[in-house]
Amino acid sequence: MKTNVGGIDKIVRIVIGIALIAWALFGGPVWAWIGVIPLATGLMGWCPAYGLFGMSTCPLQKK
Template sequence: MKANVGGIDKILRIVVGIALIAWALLGGPVWAWIGVLPLATGLMGWCPAYLLIGLNTCPLKKD
């Protein structure tokens, strides 16, 4: 699994994921548990959907 989520994308995924999970915990709708997905992909830095569509928001690494 090569990282394909980076920078602002990663931060937004984590924030949105936490917000949705908090909403679900505070009595929000059951679908708010979908926040687990953006939180997990943000923390891992890898998104399977990005792999399928060929998208990569990670900056190029110079060696």
């Protein structure tokens, strides 16, 4: 897996993921657990959807 998530994109994914998970933990809707996905992709630096569409926000992997 090549890194395809970089910079601001990575930070935004992590913040949104944590916010959604916290919301779910403190009585939010069940669907808020979807925050696990942006958190994981932000921490790993790889997004399968970006790979599928040939996209990258990582400056080292721009196409």
